[in-house]
Amino acid sequence: MELFWYITLMIMLAVYLILDGYDFGAGIIHLFFAKTEKDKKAITNAIGPFWDANEVWLIAAGGVLFFAFPTLYASSFSGFYLPLIMILWLLIFRAIGLELRGQVNNHLWQAVWDKAFGIASLLLALFFGIALGNVVRGVNLGMVENGVSTHEAHYFFLPLWNPTFSPQAEHLGIIDWFTVLLGLVAVVALTIHGANWIIFKTNSELNTKLRKVVFVLNAVLLVLVVVSLLIWHIIEPNPFHNFLETPWLWIFPVITFTGIFGLFKVKSFTKDGLGFVFSSLFLFGGFASTAASIFPKLLPSTNNINPSLTIENVAAHEYGLSVGMNWFFIALLLVVVYLIVQYKVFKGKMDDVGYGEH
Numbered sequence: 001m002e003l004f005w006y007i008t009l010m011i012m013l014a015v016y017l018i019l020d021g022y023d024f025g026a027g028i029i030h031l032f033f034a035k036t037e038k039d040k041k042a043i044t045n046a047i048g049p050f051w052d053a054n055e056v057w058l059i060a061a062g063g064v065l066f067f068a069f070p071t072l073y074a075s076s077f078s079g080f081y082l083p084l085i086m087i088l089w090l091l092i093f094r095a096i097g098l099e100l101r102g103q104v105n106n107h108l109w110q111a112v113w114d115k116a117f118g119i120a121s122l123l124l125a126l127f128f129g130i131a132l133g134n135v136v137r138g139v140n141l142g143m144v145e146n147g148v149s150t151h152e153a154h155y156f157f158l159p160l161w162n163p164t165f166s167p168q169a170e171h172l173g174i175i176d177w178f179t180v181l182l183g184l185v186a187v188v189a190l191t192i193h194g195a196n197w198i199i200f201k202t203n204s205e206l207n208t209k210l211r212k213v214v215f216v217l218n219a220v221l222l223v224l225v226v227v228s229l230l231i232w233h234i235i236e237p238n239p240f241h242n243f244l245e246t247p248w249l250w251i252f253p254v255i256t257f258t259g260i261f262g263l264f265k266v267k268s269f270t271k272d273g274l275g276f277v278f279s280s281l282f283l284f285g286g287f288a289s290t291a292a293s294i295f296p297k298l299l300p301s302t303n304n305i306n307p308s309l310t311i312e313n314v315a316a317h318e319y320g321l322s323v324g325m326n327w328f329f330i331a332l333l334l335v336v337v338y339l340i341v342q343y344k345v346f347k348g349k350m351d352d353v354g355y356g357e358h
Helices: 004-032 036-049 051-068 068-081 083-103 109-137 177-202 207-235 241-244 247-268 274-294 318-345
Strands: 297-298
Touching: 004 036, 004 051, 004 109, 004 177, 004 274, 004 318, 036 083, 036 177, 051 068, 051 083, 051 318, 068 083, 068 109, 068 297, 083 109, 109 177, 109 207, 177 207, 177 274, 207 247, 207 274, 241 247, 241 274, 247 274
Parallel strands: none
Antiparallel strands: none
């Protein structure tokens, strides 16, 4: 039963990464590449009808985490309190940047909310990448000092950074050189993903430029991914043990590199949606590979005193999990119907939607 809810949670997070990921990427493109009002309109039109529905996947994943793995929920939401509050504010500013921009026909007003939307999107991509880095690296569960656990075994709290900026320090921080590296991977990957979505959903004059941007950033992404894999051995001496013990898990790295190598042909794609398919493959494969590499751990412990949080020791009672499964399938049916209707109504190019105009 724990395995079912683990897989469910990972799928929901992967769907959120792919769907809201293109919103983040579109915001980054908006910040750096949209120079004219026409380009800005094209970008907001491309994501306007979708972004708020895409965010629901994060809320739903949080609900599943609370229901199925309450100990992990309590531990993470206290330990990662500072970055979670920052992410909450960034989500708010991204939303109001989109919604308030068109309320007043004034250049200064629009410029302020354009920056709010773009910068919030950039920082969200960075912080979600850093968050993944913290999960991969692990945390000091129980706040062990000098071999003694000073708190309960599942408790931890992290400042934004530590004085050494090292991922191997006894007193860890949210931000260190390893987590920042994964944050940069996320920023580049989601920028590519957002550019592909804009190409897919609009006929903007910006699209030709975006194909070149995707090609260049994809080369940067490949370098960052290779460097991350090499450095991972410093953080975890045997990071690929699950893949060696369970060979079928190699399908996830294969999906990852299929996505990244496929994007090198972005300039020659005859169908606008192909780039989005390949960037989605990269995001799904990369996230699934990361989850598979630390399984069954959900949050590794960096000390030898307190055990890592796993799907077994943080799960709710089996009875509650089995009852919740019945309601989950009802909710899943409703979500699937909603998604089909939403994407059918807004299929095709979105240039004439006029999102945010008042």
